[in-house]
Amino acid sequence: MAKSNKVHIIGAGLSGMIAAYNLAKEGYDVLVLEKYGKIGGSVAHHPSTHGTPMGIEYIWDYIGIDLSKYFMASTRLDMFIYEDKFSLIENNNFICERGPRKTAVDRYLYDKCMEVGVKFEFNQDIKDPLDMPDPTIIATGLHKDMQAFLQRPMTRLPVFASRRKLNPGEMDGHLYAWMGDYTRCYGYSAAMNDLQFINFFSDDDLTVIDLKNYEKHIEKSTGLQFDNWNYCEVYAPTASADAPQLFVGSKILSGSLAGSMCPIAFFGIHGALVSGKIAALAVYDPEKAEAELKRVTSNYQAAHKAYVKSKRMAHKTKLKLQRMVLKHPFWGGLLPKPKYAIAGIIDPDPGPIPKYMGTI
Ligand SMILES: Cc1cc2nc3c(=O)[nH]c(=O)nc-3n(C[C@H](O)[C@H](O)[C@H](O)COP(=O)(O)OP(=O)(O)OC[C@H]3O[C@@H](n4cnc5c(N)ncnc54)[C@H](O)[C@@H]3O)c2cc1C
Numbered sequence: 001m002a003k004s005n006k007v008h009i010i011g012a013g014l015s016g017m018i019a020a021y022n023l024a025k026e027g028y029d030v031l032v033l034e035k036y037g038k039i040g041g042s043v044a045h046h047p048s049t050h051g052t053p054m055g056i057e058y059i060w061d062y063i064g065i066d067l068s069k070y071f072m073a074s075t076r077l078d079m080f081i082y083e084d085k086f087s088l089i090e091n092n093n094f095i096c097e098r099g100p101r102k103t104a105v106d107r108y109l110y111d112k113c114m115e116v117g118v119k120f121e122f123n124q125d126i127k128d129p130l131d132m133p134d135p136t137i138i139a140t141g142l143h144k145d146m147q148a149f150l151q152r153p154m155t156r157l158p159v160f161a162s163r164r165k166l167n168p169g170e171m172d173g174h175l176y177a178w179m180g181d182y183t184r185c186y187g188y189s190a191a192m193n194d195l196q197f198i199n200f201f202s203d204d205d206l207t208v209i210d211l212k213n214y215e216k217h218i219e220k221s222t223g224l225q226f227d228n229w230n231y232c233e234v235y236a237p238t239a240s241a242d243a244p245q246l247f248v249g250s251k252i253l254s255g256s257l258a259g260s261m262c263p264i265a266f267f268g269i270h271g272a273l274v275s276g277k278i279a280a281l282a283v284y285d286p287e288k289a290e291a292e293l294k295r296v297t298s299n300y301q302a303a304h305k306a307y308v309k310s311k312r313m314a315h316k317t318k319l320k321l322q323r324m325v326l327k328h329p330f331w332g333g334l335l336p337k338p339k340y341a342i343a344g345i346i347d348p349d350p351g352p353i354p355k356y357m358g359t360i
Pocket residue numbers: 010011012013014015016033034035036040041042045048049050051052124125126127139140141142143145146159161188199234254255256257261266267268269270272
């Protein structure tokens with residue numbers, strides 16, 4: 001056990017609550033400090049539905065909590081690159097709801113934390129975590145302020161997002177992704193729990209004209225229409241040779257703040273879950289936690305190299321290549337069905353580097 005039995009955790013998101021739950025079960029006195037007035041994070045982000053490739057059973061075992069009721073396997077995954085459509089049948093993707101609603105994974109984790117005696121204080125916007133007593137875990141996700149304060153390398157991602165209510169069961173498990181000239185990244189939509197969330201983001205500026213072009217692409221490809229778009233900005237960890245990182249001084253980093261996020265597709269769910277468990281371990285065995293982080297991110301550097309390569313390509317060339325890969329049956333057959341996480345960025349059981357790393 002660490003010197004103090006009291007642990008502070010900043011941020012009641014995925015990784016913060018996974019760490020809190022595991023530490024409370026080990027007998028620690030855990031206090032979670034959350035910026036907003038209730039569970040579920042910023043209203044600019046949530047309620048929302050997130051899609052992620054993941055090997056769920058393995059992850060539940062690893063993080064010590066079964067979240068299967070809150071993750072549904074996608075029933076279809078259609079990708080649209082310009083006018084081309086690619087339906088990925090065995091896609092190994094899952095959808096979860098985020099935010100304050102009872103059907104959201106955040107809310108469930110909060111209830112489980114309460115069951116094991118974790119305490120929460122809301123409306124606590126922590127500015128300087130370095131002043132806090134050790135051990136403290138910082139798990140503030142994609143928010144700018146903490147990344148800036150800790151001088152973490154970050155990339156500004158402008159986001160347009162919208163959500164609509166569905167009829168019970170309507171489009172359950174439907175995942176769509178769109179790519180085109182309107183963004184250097186992509187847009188996606190995911191539906192579950194009678195909620196369809198859609199967004200698109202870029203690592204460059206987005207304009208209303210880009211939004212109009214995105215709307216046109218969505219309508220032409222699927223017939224779907226969305227209005228009530230909101231704009232916000234999130235800050236993703238910039239892929240770098242030494243990310244993810246577990247410590248800043250004596251403070252423990254967790255989740256997206258720690259860089260536990262895919263540098264290619266910006267998937268962050270599995271990274272947050274797994275790194276929450278590692279952050280808990282760092283409280284009482286920092287060396288083991290460092291070694292564990294190294295182990296589960298052993299494919300990260302290959303992914304980072306692919307990302308750097310892809311950044312050098314013109315956007316159109318990149319999309320052309322992606323279409324070629326998806327169209328060609330031979331290459332299509334080589335595409336891995338990721339068992340645990342895309343590109344093994346943060347993966348409890350990293351296997352060999354996926355073959356398609358070289359093709360991006
Ligand atoms: C709109 C949107 C869509 C996304 N879609 C996907 C997707 O489809 N697939 C995917 O894999 N990932 C997606 N992500 C990324 C994913 O949500 C994150 O990677 C993941 O939530 C990170 O978990 P975390 O525990 O690090 O942070 P979070 O779960 O975001 O939790 C951080 C918590 O810290 C709190 N906080 C922030 N600053 C402070 C402070 N100063 N003091 C106290 N509390 C603070 C926040 O309010 C929040 O509750 C998306 C993100 C957004 C915003």
